[in-house]
Amino acid sequence: MSHDTLISMTRNLIAHGAADTMEYADEVLAIPASTYTDPELFELEKRKIFRRLPLMVAPSCELPQPGDYKAMDICGVPLLLTRQRDGTVGAFLNMCSHRGNPVVTAGTTGNATRFTCGYHGWTFKNDGDLVGVASPRDFGAVDKAALCLKRFPVYESAGLIWATLDPESKLSIADYLCGYDDLLKAFEFNGWTLFAKRTLAGPNWKTAYDGYLDFYHLPVLHKDTFGADFYNRANYFSFGPHQRLSTPSKFAIKVSGEDDQQMDLEKLADDEIPQEVLVQGVWTIFPHISIASFYGGGQRGALVSQLFPGETVGDSYTTQYYVMENQPETPEQVQAAHDQFNFLEIVVRDEDYATGKRQHEALQSGMMDRVLFGKNEGGGQVFHQWAAKLTHASDSELLDIFAAEQREAAE
Structure with missing residues (x-):
């Protein structure tokens, strides 16, 4: 069933890419700017999200x-x-x-x-x-x-470990994941190796997480790293609070050795679509994980970003894990993997998080009462709606919420 879901998502992306369209949220969403700056809300989020939900x-x-x-x-x-x-x-x-x-x-x-x-x-x-x-x-x-x-x-x-920081929690971690971990198994992380990791300082945790759910900024903020002609559209697929976002396109790049080959996915049968195409894009695990595929030295790798709130409302920290399908062996492969990992540090630290810190400082002025998420920013809309919902839910309501998600998935 999970493979069928992956194929369905891929066909959705291919069809929208061929038509030069994307899926939109129903409307532009406004949320209070204080969502990012209120220290009391921040402490509540730490208790009700990070100390209560599976991480x-x-x-x-x-x-x-x-x-x-x-x-x-x-x-x-x-x-x-x-x-x-x-x-x-x-x-x-x-x-x-x-x-x-x-x-x-x-x-x-x-x-x-x-x-x-x-x-x-x-x-x-x-x-x-x-x-x-x-x-x-x-x-x-x-x-x-x-x-x-x-x-x-x-x-x-799926090659990942979750824990709930409440020994009395009655919320099943499997139920919380809403079947999303079955889809994550497509990455085939079991048997992979941890190549490198590091921890970066960031802005407010939601400010930082917004960036992982947003392709809209890519050709603007990352014009000097990814390029000004980089895509800025994404379709969003939700599984409870967890989301995958990926570019609607009929084309994909297959990396083979040192050569990149463009594939027309419309011409491929379902069983001909490569595994790495089925998991392209960014996969987020609420409330704090992003997973994205990359290649270093022609080998499959993934950046797993693990985000946590910091000491104050304006701080967070992110551990970046660069995991690889195979341990690089030659000096050239090792250097290529380091180059990929170091490039991603520059993108996140010097572009995403530096911008997020400036944004947060400006919002703390109190001169703006709301921020906007466009119809093309559905991922951010879903994230903030779930964050508010789970922050203010009682323990019993939390169980009801994910029981309902299980029933919906089964229908």
Whole structure:
């Protein structure tokens, strides 16, 4: 069924490209400028979105082997991810059950079967079990089984790992994804390798995320990098709050070795359309992920951008993961992959995020009461509507919202 959906989306793009048309939202949408600048709303978003909804916390290839781990902080919550002995992923509150000290330093990765707290020496297995209390006779009797690391809901699919930073969450991560992860499997990330990653500072998280949902700006803001004749149209496909956007066109470029070959997709049967064409464009996972395909040294790669709110309403940070189908081997391949990754840093840091910071500073003047999203900016419209809806939904309403999405998808 997911392959049929991919073909259907591709045929939609081909038909619109051949007709020189695109799909439009019903009307121009105005949203309050304070959506980006209100510090109280910002704190509410962190609690109701980032600390309540499933988040894509790592590509699977960042934790490929049993014992691999990663520690990170998300909106004030310390998270520890581990690849356990059986190959599954565990997600834990990175706080020792003795006094709350992190058992692993935030921002670190590595491989370990056990973690020992650096404060008093309590030791935990990488499945979260407490296995050692320092000086147990002096400390006193405790039930170690009741003092394991607190678990978060975790889910791995399509070569990506999700976790929910609420151990009591009743929202199924699979239900939240609305079947979108089945489509993401078309990237074939399982077995890919993590080539490089870095973290960039950005503007307000929604200001930053707007750019991933907007092709309208490409030939203007990126005229010196992508070119002034670059496309600025996109059709949008929604799966709950998650969206794919791609250019309506009957043509696609097939990369073969060092040569690029233009294909007329109208002339191809469904089973002749290459896999990389089926996943072209930008795939976003609400509320903070963008995935886009690229080539470095003639090899398939993808930029996975993971966006989180920062300390203040005007700040965010994005970790860029450059994942590749195959690890580059020759010096030329390695350099080409670095060149691609470095080019994308310039585009995002110096163009998208630099513009977003200027935009946010201007909006903070309070001199503009609303901003607009055109009929050709349907992705941004859908994103802001879902952000507002989920921010203000109660926990029970949240379950109802995604139960309704499941029923709609089944019809």
